[in-house]
Amino acid sequence: MTRESRGIQSIEVGGELLRALARNGEPMMLRDLAREAGMPPAKAHPYLVSFSRIGLIEQDETTGRYEIGALALELGLISLRRLSAVRIATPRIAALAGTIDHAVSLSVWGTHGPTVVRLEEPSHPVHIAMRVGSVVALLETATGRAFAAFMPQNTIKAALDSGLDRLGVGYNPKRTPKSPKVAEMLAEVRARGLARAIGDPLPGVNAFAAPVFDHAGHVALVITAMGPEGSFDVDWDSAIATALRSCAGDLSRQLGHGTVRATG
Incomplete structure (x- = not known):
């Protein structure tokens, strides 16, 4: 005993x-x-x-x-980093940042929405208003759009309805996943396997974001590449977009899911 x-x-x-x-x-x-x-x-x-x-x-x-409070959030972030998907993805985004020479972040769906859990800086100095622990807007950022496009619509609608969009967009008839403009935007994200933001919400900063899926087909995390508009090519078939798609696809396969490929 x-x-x-x-x-x-x-x-x-x-x-x-x-x-x-x-x-x-x-x-x-x-x-x-x-x-x-x-x-x-x-x-x-x-x-x-x-x-x-x-x-x-x-x-x-x-x-x-x-x-x-802050300590509880810090403990939560430590726990998130220990998740297998985040552990597997961490060295991959470091390699991706080195390949494209732009900042790369790793985000998960947290209590308050899309939450950054890792951030890899490029070799050159760049000012991006993002840090580990940041919660990003759902419909105004590439990261948020990648989650909004592939997560269940009721989850996204509930998040907008409760005001989880940190840029204050919130829920209104014109900003739901089913509103024509938003629906069209999210359909393009699904078709291309990437979300894109050009100088918005951060002027002068472009970004691509790609979802990573687990064995059950759920979004495990989102990888986002971002950089200054002068050197960040936003063409859907650019070297940056191609490298990001490849990284997300490899991670999805490693987690038991198929590759996320562009279809449009």
Whole structure:
């Protein structure tokens, strides 16, 4: 008979608050968070103060609601990086960045939408407003469009409806996956196996993004190549586009899926 290791009960009790916040998926008031964790607000508050001090949660000064903090996000990113798809893709995007000599990022679908988990810089200095942990807009960026084109429509619509588009596009009748302009854009992404952004949303910066699929046909991650318009060729059959398609296809095969090929 094995003896159970001794733990700290107060940490386990406080952990219920973190679980409740994670289950809910959005900022919560003290009373609601305490109720979900099965404890009185007076008991929950000291835990929240301590969690705030170490960065596991943070409180919005305006609304008073509690949400996931910087330390929790950092731990989540570490967990995402350890996923097999990200582990396999990491050396591949480093090689791709060296081949095309442009920045290459790796993104996954996180709690708040398309989230950058890796970023490889080119040999030359370039200013791109993106870093690990950044959440990018769904319909305004090449990365977001690659997710929007290949993920289930109800997932994308729900994300837009809840305001997950970080550039403030949000959900409205003209910006749904089924609206004519957006539907046409996403259909082209599906046909070509690539999403493209030309100087938008970042003036002077172009980008291509390609989805990587797992064995079940789900989008496991998105690889994005980006660079200054003066040296980044946005032709659909450019060397950059070809190298990106090839990289995404190889990774998809490695994860048990077929190659993503352009058909248009």
